[in-house]
Amino acid sequence: MNDRLPPAAYLSELFSLEGRVAVVTGGTSGIGRAIAEALARAGASTVVVARREAELAATVAALEGHGRRAAAVSADLGSRDAVARAAEEAAAAFGEPDILVSAAGINLRPPMDDLGAEVWDTTMAVNLDAPFLLGQRFGPGMAARGFGRLIHIASQQAFRASVTSGAYGVSKAGLVALARSQAEAWSPRGVTANTLVPGFVMTPLNARLSSDPAKVKALAERTMTGRNGLAEDFAGAAVFLASPSAAYVTGQSLFVDGGFSAH
Numbered sequence: 001m002n003d004r005l006p007p008a009a010y011l012s013e014l015f016s017l018e019g020r021v022a023v024v025t026g027g028t029s030g031i032g033r034a035i036a037e038a039l040a041r042a043g044a045s046t047v048v049v050a051r052r053e054a055e056l057a058a059t060v061a062a063l064e065g066h067g068r069r070a071a072a073v074s075a076d077l078g079s080r081d082a083v084a085r086a087a088e089e090a091a092a093a094f095g096e097p098d099i100l101v102s103a104a105g106i107n108l109r110p111p112m113d114d115l116g117a118e119v120w121d122t123t124m125a126v127n128l129d130a131p132f133l134l135g136q137r138f139g140p141g142m143a144a145r146g147f148g149r150l151i152h153i154a155s156q157q158a159f160r161a162s163v164t165s166g167a168y169g170v171s172k173a174g175l176v177a178l179a180r181s182q183a184e185a186w187s188p189r190g191v192t193a194n195t196l197v198p199g200f201v202m203t204p205l206n207a208r209l210s211s212d213p214a215k216v217k218a219l220a221e222r223t224m225t226g227r228n229g230l231a232e233d234f235a236g237a238a239v240f241l242a243s244p245s246a247a248y249v250t251g252q253s254l255f256v257d258g259g260f261s262a263h
């Protein structure tokens, strides 16, 4: 290690994703979109996976606007066949990924009394099964190559009940455990697995809640910073977890929530 590097070169040594390939599910909106942009701007060739074609095309154009290679895969991650196909298409774009961010998620929020098997199954398929299946597809290859980063987006509701946690909270608690299992399996071979834990973030996922000023204010007051989250708040944390400097951070949940969970 050169201990006389100028600051930009030193930061690059710690955090650059130059030469890496990233796949970001849900990379066209909200938190996933902010993470895709951050990984691309940090140097990664980035593939975004989601359903809607127009949003995929717009995201690819934005990432390419940063001078990075970008590609899109349209798939409904609620179907196992589609997950398998999406994984192959994603790997075909720039090669097998070094970084997998599972940000695609849904929150259907029926009251517990009305929570039926259909909502349960759909929620588990998108929020938990898809990250598991993609991890099984890409994790062993990452381990064989000696480098990999698995980043899941969990939720406060993995740890506490709030705002009709229902099936959603269970799926997110499963993700936290999945990251631990992946970390246990693959960290000895250079693959870390962690979760980022948002508080309340103003994205399309929360459109209904976000349109109620009283609820938005009450949620902001539960943080220590006095405001709700923005998608951009996840950029630095994602780059850090994806970077070479996070090699010794694994099996963890990193709360990016303005202190929401700390009291």
Ligand SMILES: NC(=O)c1ccc[n+]([C@@H]2O[C@H](COP(=O)([O-])OP(=O)(O)OC[C@H]3O[C@@H](n4cnc5c(N)ncnc54)[C@H](OP(=O)(O)O)[C@@H]3O)[C@@H](O)[C@H]2O)c1
Pocket: 025, 026, 027, 028, 029, 030, 031, 032, 049, 050, 051, 052, 053, 055, 075, 076, 077, 078, 102, 103, 104, 105, 106, 107, 126, 153, 154, 155, 156, 197, 198, 199, 200, 201, 202, 203, 204, 205, 206
């Ligand atoms: N916002 C919050 O307050 C908050 C809090 C805690 C955790 N989270 C988690 O953070 C992650 C991102 O949430 P967000 O708030 O940024 O949501 P968002 O803005 O609604 O974005 C969701 C993304 O997932 C994709 N997606 C949804 N269903 C999909 C499916 N079946 N197949 C493929 N892609 C699908 C969407 O694209 P298409 O619709 O085009 O498919 C979109 O790109 C989620 O896992 C969410 O649970 C969010």
